[in-house]
Amino acid sequence: MPVQKWHVESCSHSTQLAALRPVASWFPFQIVFCTLSPAQPNSRGRKLPEASAAIRSHRSNVRGNVGSHGVAQVIFLSLAAAVTHLRASYHALSSGPTLSIVVLSFLSAIDATISLATICGSYYINRVPHSPWSQLTVFPALWATVWGVVANISPVGRLATWSPVVGFEAYEWIRPVFGQFGIDWLVAAWAVVGAHTIGSWLVGSALAEDVDIFVEEEQIISFTSDNLLPHPPPVRPHKRSSLPGAGHVHVLAGTLVCLAAPSFVISSLPLPAVSSLSTTSLDVACALPDLWRSGVLTGAPGLDDFKRESKMLENSAEIILWPEGAVHFESSAEKEAAFEELSSGMSNKKLYGISFEEYTLRDMSNGTQKEGIRRNGFALLSKQGLLMEYYKQHLVPKSFSLTASSDPPEIYTWNLGPPKGWNKTAWSPQTPSMRPIPLTASICLDFSTSASFSSLEERPALILAPARTWHTSVGYAMWEQARARAEELGSVVLWCDGGAGGVSGVAGGGMREFVQVGQGSWVRRIGIAWPFDQRRTFFSRGGGWAAVGAAWGIVGVGAGVETLVLQFLGVGGTARIVGKIRALAAAAGALSLRRKREEQQPLLPPDLLEG
Known part of the structure; x- marks a missing residue:
């Protein structure tokens, strides 16, 4: 037992480094959840005193672990997150790396506390x-439910x-739903199964029905002065255990496997990137001027650099996007x-997506100019x-000089005309022979939460994201968040x-791999x-909270169905039905064997055959 426990705890602490890295992955999270979740001891195959002692010992150990090891787990998890984010947070704040690491550790401790509080809360609810x-x-x-609420109130979503x-390709179809x-929910459900x-390997699962069986099987002997004969035990009402058994776990695991079938x-x-009667080909570009000369960065690109780069990209792309804060304006x-x-220098049928920072003055009152x-x-x-x-809604917490906007993104429908080689009627039967492409935009950290797009009244075909x-x-990490939002919106x-x-x-529409890392303009056809x-x-119509309702519905409806089945079958009814099915199967097997033997016997007696 100590060796097994050491293996589990070592696995937990080592996988915390993989699970809490900037791009969270499915499998390491499963290991962490499984090792943090309390398991029940196994009383199967033990006598009553041993089983009762195991259950009491486990429950006291869990209570002790919750109290004594909770702070230690928070520290371990915070350190794991700080280590995995160390290089990324080293220059996150302009005030220096020390404050960055302190802030990171504090935020990691909050996340770890929320996670462990949720695990402990579910344990006490199940008591x-x-x-x-x-x-x-x-x-x-x-x-x-907890992480849905946290994501809606957190400044970083x-x-x-x-x-x-990442790491759950079998369940990608659930995102737009x-x-x-x-x-x-799937992560936590698989964690319960794990x-x-x-727990069965380490300490097992406590089954109260086994304890009752052992009590009923014991012979209680009454030693009196005049009667030493054994007496049958008093009749005890059989109580069904409220603890989940192996059958319930198998049903949950089977349900999770079935959910991967779609x-x-x-x-x-992804769709073919060639225009046809069912697809529209679109060339998109990212303008990232390369200002490196002989291995030396000559400076930050300005308005003229982006203008020159975009003009060159017009020959191969219809939509050209600039990165966040590409240019700065000191006034409207x-x-x-x-x-x-x-606009005056652009070609027809081309779009520029310009990201900028601007300084605007507030309204003037009584001739006094307010701070901008x-x-x-x-x-x-x-x-x-x-x-x-x-204008950007969600700002990085360090961006004290910027002001967040409360206006949600809107949809702009771009009418794309027929390319060379297409006649107008074949391109689109609609007048004036244009294919409408709905576009919208959002900026960087806005993609950390799905709430940024909750006000859209229709689905965008393309989201421009500087x-x-x-x-x-x-x-x-932000790339994966953007891909998740695209899959949720079907865009x-x-x-x-x-x-x-x-x-x-x-990203989105079956496209998962990024084009490049670092500077340099690029073009891709989609x-x-x-x-x-x-x-x-x-999901865009409220599927997130519908998922929460469905999750709690699974708890309530499943329990209700189980209760109705028990009332219909009675206590032990399931076991009786299974026993009858086994008896019928055995009888059918015996009958089949008897018929086979009869078919193998000769029709005439042996003496007539010899004659």
Whole structure:
């Protein structure tokens, strides 16, 4: 037992480093959850005193572990997160690496406390007598609910939550239905299955029915002065255990396996990138001017550099996106003048996605000029001028000089005309022979939460996403968050990261791999379904909270069905039915064997055959 416990604890602490890295993965999380979750001891095969002692010892140990090891687990988990994020957080704050590490450790401690509190909360909830099924499913429901609430109130959304974003390809189809809520429920449900499996190996699962069986099988002898004959034990009402058994765990595991079945039917491949009667080909580009000369960075690119780079990309792309904060404007007049200059120099049928920072003055009252604000914005430009404007909603906590916006993104429908080689009627039967492509935009950290897109009234075909991260691991983490939002919306995201180690590419619609890391412009051709289905996904229409309701519904409905079955069959009815089925199967087997023997016997007596 000590060796087994040492293996489990060592596995837990080692996998914490893998699970809490910037890009959270499925499998390491499973190991951490399984080793943190309390398991029940196994009383099967033991006599009553041994079983009772094991159960009492385990319960006291769990209570002791919750009290004495809770702080230690928080420290271990915080250190694991700090180690995995150390390089990324070293230059996160301009005040220096020391404060960055302290802030990171503090945030990691908060996440670890929330996680352990959820695990402990599910344990104490299960101490109240429930049905075995509800005891298995209450932790997944609680886990999905807690992290859904945390993601909605956290300034960094799901970026710092214990929610894996990679490693569960078999359940990718759940994203447009239940979003990250459904993924969190699946993670916790598999953790329950794993915890019971590890518990069976380490200390097993407590089965009260076995204890009752041992009590009923014992012969209680009454020693009196005049009668030494054994007496039968008093009749005791048989009570069904409220603890989940192996059968309940197998049912839950089988359900989780069945939920992976749609991934073998639903296609996860991207659409062909050639225009046809069912797809629209679209060339998109990310403008990242390369200012390295002889291995030396000559400076940060400015407006003229991006303008020159975009003009070159017009020959191979229809939509050209600039990274976050590509240019800075000190006034609204300067911004409008720059937009007018860019629009006048653009070609027809081209779009520029401009990300900028601007300093604007507040309204004047009584001739007194108020202090201005600096905002991080995005503008969509065409030859005709400004088409759409958006300002960032979620700011990095260190961005004290910027002001967040409360206005959600909007949809702009871009009408794309027929390319060379297509006649107007074949391209689109609609008048004026255009294919509408709905576009929207969001900026970097806005993708850390699905709430950024909750106000969209229709599904966008393409999301323009300028970004700027300071480390490759942070860039990869944000890339995966952007891909998750694209899958939830049933859309495609063009991610253009202007950071030194930024990760850029096109995600969603079956596309998962980024195009490049670091600087340098690039172009990619993608395919968009035609006609495009603008209906929102189930998740976009409130599927996240529907997933929470479904999770708690599984707890309640499953327990109710189990109770009704018990009332219909009676206590021990399931065992009796199984016994009858086995008896019928044995009788059928014996009858089949008898008929086979009769067929092998000769029809005439042996003496007649000899004659």
